[in-house]
Amino acid sequence: MNLEKKLRHIPNFPKAGIDFIDITTVLQDAEAFRETVDQMAEKVKDVDFDLIIGSESRGFILGAPLAYAMKRGFIPVRKKGKLPWQTVKAEYELEYGKDILEMHIDAVKKETRVLVVDDLLATGGTALANCQLVEQLGGVVAGVLFFIEIEDLGGRHKLEKYPMYSLISVKEQLPE
Numbered sequence: 554m555n556l557e558k559k560l561r562h563i564p565n566f567p568k569a570g571i572d573f574i575d576i577t578t579v580l581q582d583a584e585a586f587r588e589t590v591d592q593m594a595e596k597v598k599d600v601d602f603d604l605i606i607g608s609e610s611r612g613f614i615l616g617a618p619l620a621y622a623m624k625r626g627f628i629p630v631r632k633k634g635k636l637p638w639q640t641v642k643a644e645y646e647l648e649y650g651k652d653i654l655e656m657h658i659d660a661v662k663k664e665t666r667v668l669v670v671d672d673l674l675a676t677g678g679t680a681l682a683n684c685q686l687v688e689q690l691g692g693v694v695a696g697v698l699f700f701i702e703i704e705d706l707g708g709r710h711k712l713e714k715y716p717m718y719s720l721i722s723v724k725e726q727l728p729e
Contacts, residue, residue: 611672645682663691677708
């Protein structure tokens with residue numbers, strides 16, 4: 554199945570100059586959603602890891618079913634103020650602003666091997682913040698996995714010290 558053809562591009566969202574890649578068209582198609590999770594699992598089947606983390610909200614959407622399929626635990630990473638207990642924090646930059654991510658302080662034990670999962674790699678800020686959260690708690694980032702990588706935005710360079718995997722790689726462009 555060509556999953557790239559299932560994606561919808563929304564130009565100038567959330568602001569002018571941003572080509573938002575909408576994955577809801579994949580998620581609402583049961584066969585495409587299953588294929589996405591299956592292909593992501595296949596990409597990392599030989600990676601040694603104990604847990605998957607994903608940040609809200611689209612990291613939850615792909616990370617949780619992947620954790621289930623691979624018989625691993627799932628750790629949610631949330632935006633500041635959304636978790637009910639003590640947290641570690643990491644500030645990150647998006648292609649259109651800054652924010653803070655948090656994870657519970659007991660989510661990752663020392664030396665636990667973690668796979669960071671998200672839907673999209675753009676500038677790499679969100680993924681790098683996820684990696685920093687894992688490392689703050691003494692965990693080891695076993696790899697980072699994305700459904701989509703936008704090549705031209707340089708996110709791969711921010712993550713070069715980690716093994717990186719993606720299903721779809723696209724050039725940055727606004728569709729006509």
